[in-house]
Amino acid sequence: MLIVCAMLLDTSRIRAKPFVLHFNQPSLDRWMYPFNASPGTRPVAALFAAFGDDSGMDTRHAQFLLGFDTFSQVATNLGSSHYLISRARVRATISRDQIFKYDASQDALQTYFPTDSPSYAPDLDAGRPIELFGVGYRNGFSESSFLEASPFGPIVPGERNCYAMSYNTDGVPVDVSNNVGKTNQMFPNFEVHPFSIGQTESVAPGEWVPAGSEFSFDLNLSDPLVLQYLQQALNSGRLRLMLSSLQASERGAEPAYPEFFTRDSLFGNPPTLELEGTSVSAVDSDADGLPDDWEQFYFGNLLHRGDEDTDGDGVTNANEWVAGTNPNQTGSVLRILMTGRQPDGSVVVRFMHSASQHYEIQASDDLNNWSAVENSALHFYEWEGAVEWRDQSEPAGALHFYRVVIK
Numbered sequence: 001m002l003i004v005c006a007m008l009l010d011t012s013r014i015r016a017k018p019f020v021l022h023f024n025q026p027s028l029d030r031w032m033y034p035f036n037a038s039p040g041t042r043p044v045a046a047l048f049a050a051f052g053d054d055s056g057m058d059t060r061h062a063q064f065l066l067g068f069d070t071f072s073q074v075a076t077n078l079g080s081s082h083y084l085i086s087r088a089r090v091r092a093t094i095s096r097d098q099i100f101k102y103d104a105s106q107d108a109l110q111t112y113f114p115t116d117s118p119s120y121a122p123d124l125d126a127g128r129p130i131e132l133f134g135v136g137y138r139n140g141f142s143e144s145s146f147l148e149a150s151p152f153g154p155i156v157p158g159e160r161n162c163y164a165m166s167y168n169t170d171g172v173p174v175d176v177s178n179n180v181g182k183t184n185q186m187f188p189n190f191e192v193h194p195f196s197i198g199q200t201e202s203v204a205p206g207e208w209v210p211a212g213s214e215f216s217f218d219l220n221l222s223d224p225l226v227l228q229y230l231q232q233a234l235n236s237g238r239l240r241l242m243l244s245s246l247q248a249s250e251r252g253a254e255p256a257y258p259e260f261f262t263r264d265s266l267f268g269n270p271p272t273l274e275l276e277g278t279s280v281s282a283v284d285s286d287a288d289g290l291p292d293d294w295e296q297f298y299f300g301n302l303l304h305r306g307d308e309d310t311d312g313d314g315v316t317n318a319n320e321w322v323a324g325t326n327p328n329q330t331g332s333v334l335r336i337l338m339t340g341r342q343p344d345g346s347v348v349v350r351f352m353h354s355a356s357q358h359y360e361i362q363a364s365d366d367l368n369n370w371s372a373v374e375n376s377a378l379h380f381y382e383w384e385g386a387v388e389w390r391d392q393s394e395p396a397g398a399l400h401f402y403r404v405v406i407k
């Protein structure tokens with residue numbers, strides 16, 4: 001009897017609901033610079049880079065860690081796909097006057113190469129963007145154990161305990177601190193996919209940025225891997241983000257770097273977070289196969305049914321819920337976009353993917369007996385929202401059927 005009561009209490013406690021979170025300051029913030037003698041209490045945090053192997057440092061040398069604890073406001077551990085997010089914005093304020101130029105867009109990887117590199121491309125817009133990333137950890141640390149005064153870690157490239165993180169083309173989280181700037185074979189160059197690039201209305205692109213300028217970072221929710229990161233953070237109750245910029249004193253030029261106020265500043269505005277969405281409980285009061293929270297999030301009412309295809313994309317609302325797609329957008333749907341043989345003989349299956357879903361590619365000779373393919377690796381970022389499975393082992397002329405299954 002006691003157990004039943006406990007279960008009832010627990011169910012009511014985790015009852016999900018819409019949330020509109022406004023953090024006026026981070027739960028923690030820290031200038032991630034290896035020689036920072038007062039981690040967690042400095043009033044400002046600068047972002048800059050150290051190019052070249054000789055520096056002995058990560059290329060993204062000085063980063064800025066922001067942490068927002070959501071667990072007191074949004075129920076945790078519902079499962080990542082049960083967090084629907086409509087908006088996520090970080091704001092941060094510049095503390096130092098006119099020492100860098102505003103660049104509102106991403107600069108190609110080749111613009112960071114040495115000018116004598118055969119692959120070098122000039123940076124056609126002045127300045128370097130300010131990029132927002134996720135956060136990764138090593139040496140046993142995690143988002144719950146890495147705090148403002150935790151050890152930085154070894155001061156050599158690729159070893160810091162807490163770093164700017166994004167996803168590689170395999171969809172795997174990676175340290176982006178050395179995505180460019182090193183010739184050491186341990187650090188091959190690769191393009192990054194920032195979660196957001198800072199925008200300001202204080203000045204036009206290419207102009208010097210005055211102190212007090214506010215930068216906004218709207219997280220790119222149309223990238224399923226970014227959305228997934230946010231969902232996982234809400235599931236754990238701790239959102240961690242990292243600001244970084246590849247600003248450097250280039251060839252005798254004046255030092256250029258953005259510097260932000262932290263929550264420890266007495267003079268400037270600390271970073272903030274706005275996060276809006278819904279957590280989805282199992283409650284389905286109208287018994288149509290759609291959780292009420294999901295219906296309210298997408299439709300604003302409970303009038304639509306599970307067997308209905310509201311956006312007419314060929315997939316029912318119930319299956320859009322299962323697939324993590326948007327029932328109001330025809331372009332958001334689990335569908336194979338392309339399948340076929342490439343000129344090199346490999347087979348490609350391309351499909352739209354969603355946040356926090358696990359896909360299995362299955363093959364069949366007869367459309368009756370299906371089995372999972374052995375090589376299950378997926379390739380991301382061919383274009384946003386799409387993913388590809390590629391197989392070079394299939395003999396030419398073989399006829400197979402393929403399907404994508406959500407596990």
Ligand SMILES: [Ca+2]
Pocket residue numbers: 103107123124125126127128129
């Ligand atoms: Ca630029």
Ligand SMILES: [Ca+2]
Pocket residue numbers: 283284285286287288289290291292295302
């Ligand atoms: Ca319902």
Ligand SMILES: [Ca+2]
Pocket residue numbers: 309310311312313314315316317320327
């Ligand atoms: Ca539909």
Ligand SMILES: [Ca+2]
Pocket residue numbers: 311313320325326327328329330331332333
């Ligand atoms: Ca849809």
